[in-house]
Amino acid sequence: MKYLISASLLIICLAAVSLFVGVSDVSLARIIDGTADQRQIMVLAVSRIPRTIALLLAGSGMAIAGTILQMLARNRFVEPSTTGTVESAGLGMLVVLLVAPDLPVMAKMLVAAVFALAGTGLFLAVLRAMPLRSILMVPLVGIMLGGMISAVTTFFAYRFDLLQSMGAWANGDFSAVLRGRYETLWVAFALTIAAYIAADRFTVAGMGEEFSTNLGLNYQRIMAIGLVIVSMVTASVVVTAGVVPFLGLIVPNLVSMAMGDNLRRSLPWIGLCGAGLILVCDIIGRTINAPFEIPVGTVLGVIGSLFFLYLLLRRPSRVA
């Protein structure tokens, strides 16, 4: 608990740094001593605070969604972007773009979530139907499935001249986040809390269907709840900022190495680490090419790929 509090303090510090990094000059000192002009306060309220909140919500949400997915698929190498979930949400976004581009954000998110749910369900169904000899087969199957779904998306985007519009949200980027344009992420937050309440069940479900049923758990129901949480969280992040890759992979693995798989204990850590990692990546993206930005998805992609390779290549111990 002591550690958890100090970790939270660290995240608060990072969030504070994130508040004061940006194109406009907003200085902490001037806000505290009251000499900040109105424009600085407005930038803080309209742009900086919403952006930092959005990062916190998206980071913790994606990390926790990744953990739940790993429990449901019983595999350490999956996360929403290696199970077809993200790609399916993207297909949903394209359908909205083609059929009803004027839908309010919340409705867009729901459509994307329904697609994400269907895609993830398909992935789990495929997993069930095939004999798995190697743990690496699972993410491979997911990546292949995701590839097929995004091929469909790309085909239609190409035919309707929407490739570039699609490219805009294929890479996570928080530069367009403003007050009034990120609030769907609170849905992700609510679901994250729900995940914490159901944490013990996910821990048990992670041990397999027979085991869970023996303990009197309704395995199908907990599967369904998990799928809904993962899909809604993924969809809300994709709709608001775009794809945030690898967060759901790196963070759960790191935390699990440190403290095992009891989700009641580890979920708060996973949420905190997810938020921290995305904050750091966003600060990097905002700093190295100022006054322009490097999308956070790109920064995470670089760091995430390196970590994924490390996980694959290191001596097999607690993985799987």
Added chain:
Amino acid sequence: MPVFSRRVAVTTFLAGVASLMVLAGPADAADITFRHASGETTFSKQPVKVLTFDIATLDTLTALGVDVAGVPKGHKPDYLSKYDGGNVLTIGTVFEPDYEAVAAAHPDLIVVAGRSRAKYADLAKIAPTIDMTVNSEKFLSEAEENVRKLGTLFGKQDQAEALIAKLNASTAELKQKSAHAGKSMLILTTGGKMSSFGPGSRFGMLFSDYGFQPAESTGAKGMHGNPASYEYILKENPDWLFVIDRDAAIGREGAAKKMLDNELVAQTTAAKAGHIVYLDPTSWYVVGGGITAMQKTVDQLTAAVDKK
């Protein structure tokens, strides 16, 4: 000895070829040699059946009264609507030519530029092909030169010169006004994201050819600009904000107005003075250096600066 006789044979052969070339000489002199961005192409007569992958060329040829036989798929501006839809042969897209359709049409001339430039070599095997790519750093002068060259190729020099003279006059008038308009910024929006384009970029003609002063760190060069945030716009606080709405350029509902309608952009001098100008997206994004599009661009910019 055998070696020597072989040399004689080769020499005789070469002499024969040379004399044939001399005989063919007079016909060569009548040929039109067309220099363009990917080399030279020689025409023995004025082309009649023209296919163009370049919408700027389609624009200019239409203005000169030359009919085009085949165009790529995709959204076209209203004044080229006779080439939109099924009225004319479709030859693929600007990125992916339909080689079979092109070959089957037996064209006298194929035009590529910019987006279709990469297919020059393949198309040149089918028929005489010219590359009208314009270097965006010398946009106006090269685009005008293209109009002039097309006019010459099709025997429409007078019309071409008249159109260029009109464009030059209105551009000169615009430059006098734009120089004092204040600092300007150009952004392109697509799918809810935006990028800024500075001098030397793909849309740098706003600054180099049309004379607007760039905002201080507006420095994005190259084809795709630099991803920008609303805070960046506020920080630079331009007097004029020019917007290219890419989604509108390809014939979809544009969302740029909705995107820019926020509290941060509202704080800029440009927004307060009503100086946010939504550039005609087809002229800027689709057509580029066509004579009609360039005239429309200058007219729109002049009207914007005049309105103040």
